[in-house]
Structures are given as structure tokens and as C-alpha cells.
Amino acid sequence: MEAQGSFKYEIENLPDDQRGNKVVTVKCQGRLTRESASQLKEAVKPLIAAGGRTIVDLGDVSFMDSSGLGALVSLRVTAINQGLCILEFVNMTPRVLELLRITRLMDIIKS
DSSP, rough: OTTTOOOOEEEEEEEEOOTTTOOEEEEEEEEESSTTTTHHHHHHHHHHHHHHHEEEEEEEEEEHHHHHHHHHHHHHHHHHOSSSSEEEEEOOOOOHHHHHHHHOOHHHHOO
């Protein structure tokens, strides 16, 4: 049994999309905090570098602090700068959406 508040993720390779892009989903679960933000970045950055389409599923993220938010912004900036990857954040919980609204980062994350 895992400790309460821990963070984990699963990476799943999906069939190519209709444009021929390789599709990978990163399903996140738990608390995305200072302790786990680097773990998410280390998992997703190589996928961004590989190109294709990377989907980060936040549906099972129960809590996110400013470090978790920073990790999402950092990943978005990396994807934009490299220009080789379509990076999507999906299934955001109401708590995560509210954090993005309050910080006015929704447009950056959703773009």
C-alpha cells in the first residue's frame, strides 16, 4: 500500500493519431507537490523531446501546489520551445482548474 499523498504516474503508448503522430499518455495520480514535481518533469521531458503527441492526464491528481503548477508551466514552455511535440493536459479536476484560474495561467496550460 502506498503512503497517503504520494504521487505516481503510468505511461501508456497509444496508437498513432490520424495525422501519424506517436501518442503517449501520462496518467498522474496523487499529490503533485514540491516533492513530486521533478518526478513528473523527468518523465515527460523525454517524451516531449521525442516529438509526437503527449497527453498528461490529471484526472486523478488530488492536490497541486505551486511547485506542481510550476512543473506544468515548465513542461508547456519546453514543448513550445522545442516545437516538436503536441503537449496536452486533460481531465483537470475542479481544484486544479481553480488554481489555474486564480493564477491566470489557464491560457498557457490550455494552449
